[in-house]
Amino acid sequence: MADDGVNTKVEAVSKATTETIELRTEDGGVFDVDKPVAMEFLILKSFYEDEGRVFDKTSIRLPNVKQLELSKVIEYCTRALEFGAKSAAAAGDKDAERMVRQEREGFEAEFVDELSNEMLKELILAVNFLDIKEMLDFLIRSVANRIRNRSVAYVRQFFDIENDFTPQEEDQIHQENAWAFEGVDAD
Amino acid sequence: MGADLSVFFSGITGSNCSNGSLSLQSKPSLGDLPESCVALVLASLDPPEICKLARLNRAFRGASWADFLWESKLPSNYQVLVRKVFGELPGDLGKREIYARLCQANSFDCDTKKFWMHKSTGGVCLSIASKGLSITGIDDRRYWSHIPTEESGFRTVAYVQQIWWFEVDGEVEFPFPTGTYSLFFRLQLGQTSKWFGRQICNTEHVHGWDIKPVQFQLWTSDGQHAASKCLLNVTKWKYYHVGDFVVDKSNAATKIKFSMTQIDCTHTKGGLCLDSVVIYPSEFRERLKRF
Numbered sequence: 001m002a003d004d005g006v007n008t009k010v011e012a013v014s015k016a017t018t019e020t021i022e023l024r025t026e027d028g029g030v031f032d033v034d035k036p037v038a039m040e041f042l043i044l045k046s047f048y049e050d051e052g053r054v055f056d057k058t059s060i061r062l063p064n065v066k067q068l069e070l071s072k073v074i075e076y077c078t079r080a081l082e083f084g085a086k087s088a089a090a091a092g093d094k095d096a097e098r099m100v101r102q103e104r105e106g107f108e109a110e111f112v113d114e115l116s117n118e119m120l121k122e123l124i125l126a127v128n129f130l131d132i133k134e135m136l137d138f139l140i141r142s143v144a145n146r147i148r149n150r151s152v153a154y155v156r157q158f159f160d161i162e163n164d165f166t167p168q169e170e171d172q173i174h175q176e177n178a179w180a181f182e183g184v185d186a187d
Numbered sequence: 188m189g190a191d192l193s194v195f196f197s198g199i200t201g202s203n204c205s206n207g208s209l210s211l212q213s214k215p216s217l218g219d220l221p222e223s224c225v226a227l228v229l230a231s232l233d234p235p236e237i238c239k240l241a242r243l244n245r246a247f248r249g250a251s252w253a254d255f256l257w258e259s260k261l262p263s264n265y266q267v268l269v270r271k272v273f274g275e276l277p278g279d280l281g282k283r284e285i286y287a288r289l290c291q292a293n294s295f296d297c298d299t300k301k302f303w304m305h306k307s308t309g310g311v312c313l314s315i316a317s318k319g320l321s322i323t324g325i326d327d328r329r330y331w332s333h334i335p336t337e338e339s340g341f342r343t344v345a346y347v348q349q350i351w352w353f354e355v356d357g358e359v360e361f362p363f364p365t366g367t368y369s370l371f372f373r374l375q376l377g378q379t380s381k382w383f384g385r386q387i388c389n390t391e392h393v394h395g396w397d398i399k400p401v402q403f404q405l406w407t408s409d410g411q412h413a414a415s416k417c418l419l420n421v422t423k424w425k426y427y428h429v430g431d432f433v434v435d436k437s438n439a440a441t442k443i444k445f446s447m448t449q450i451d452c453t454h455t456k457g458g459l460c461l462d463s464v465v466i467y468p469s470e471f472r473e474r475l476k477r478f
Contacts (some may be wrong), residue, residue, distance in 0.1 A: 124224055140224065144231035152242050159220075164244050173242055179287040180238035180306060 022059040029067030040077045042131035069126040076135050112142045225250050233307040257282035260309050262364035310468035316341035317461050323354040339462045348392050349457035353449040360442040363434045369472040370405050371426040373462040388422050395456025401449045403429040408442035426475040
């Protein structure tokens with residue numbers, strides 16, 4: 001059977017590290033998380049590495065993170081690691097690289113489509129706390145995509161914030177911003 | 188027994204309790220996002236969007252002025268560009284104001300040239316007036332004249348009625364930020380005028396452009412060269428693409444020379460309006476070609 005280089009490498013990653021960490025969420029959820037995935041949470045990584053702790057199968061309580069969010073975070077980070085490995089395996093082969101990229105884009109589009117605005121926010125808070133840069137960037141971009149080209153009223157509702165300006169302040173802002181909205185020459 | 192990560196958490200978001208653990212707000216909303224996350228969202232948007240969101244509320248307005256946000260949108264050599272506008276770097280101008288200022292049309296070289304930054308992308312664009320070009324025979328009223336018109340960003344175009352030797356040269360030295368740029372001549376066959384409120388194109392002098400092609404060329408001081416040629420037959424304003432050049436070191440200014448010639452002296456040509464030469468970041472090339 002032809003060697004499917006990509007899959008073999010991905011399997012090797014997960015077989016070599018069957019160590020898991022037990023994470024407990026504040027609402028009683030218990031998750032056994034593969035070590036490579038858990039180490040994507042920089043807050044955990046520093047907890048072990050910076051503090052010089054020996055890695056043993058201990059249970060860690062995560063305040064401020066709920067089950068639903070953690071399961072989504074684990075899902076994303078696990079897939080992200082897989083894509084990373086596939087990407088590395090495909091390096092140099094333009095077609096394979098493109099396929100991995102498209103597969104990742106497809107997964108990310110589906111992942112974010114299923115998220116309500118509230119869930120998106122909860123995830124951002126959780127990921128910000130857990131300090132997962134890649135996933136935070138992804139979530140932030142998703143928020144930006146949802147509000148880009150929308151009206152001010154829509155975005156206010158999206159963030160659930162109130163207009164706290166006085167009419168004079170609003171005039172001032174209008175003037176401050178005029179440069180961004182007037183036409184300049186042939187564009 | 189397990190570890191508790193709440194010790195790592197001191198005052199990031201939500202309400203802080205003195206014992207070091209945090210409690211979630213009961214009503215989740217994106218307005219409770221930490222400032223750092225709001226800043227990241229703004230950084231993912233383009234400048235006009237950022238300015239639009241300044242209208243949301245005071246917190247967003249404040250965030251929309253953050254220097255680090257605008258620094259990331261400015262070209263890497265923006266200080267050089269600012270000096271070109273102001274002559275020297277004003278000490279107290281925030282980065283957002285600098286960005287806004289650079290997006291205005293800034294004239295230089297005795298108003299024969301202007302540059303501006305494209306609002307959304309921060310790309311630098313440049314335009315050179317017909318009066319900033321070396322036109323062979325420009326002083327001879329039998330051939331060339333300057334015509335005031337609203338159709339030009341410089342309010343005047345050069346018009347050739349009839350000539351054997353058609354040659355237009357120009358050069359510009361400018362601190363372009365690194366990137367790839369496209370150079371165009373903006374031309375029209377025929378002369379637009381208003382006739383009882385309607386715009387009409389007077390083509391009575393148009394001749395000689397469909398016999399042999401016009402040659403366009405550009406050269407940069409670091410040895411790049413591009414050329415194109417075509418017959419002219421369009422009686423409305425059009426951008427004719429000369430070629431592209433690459434700027435890979437924006438410390439020094441880039442010097443570019445360009446020319447448009449039709450010097451086949453077996454036939455005359457005329458009836459052409461020359462507005463300007465423009466340089467745009469190449470991402471706008473296809474859009475301008477279709478203009």
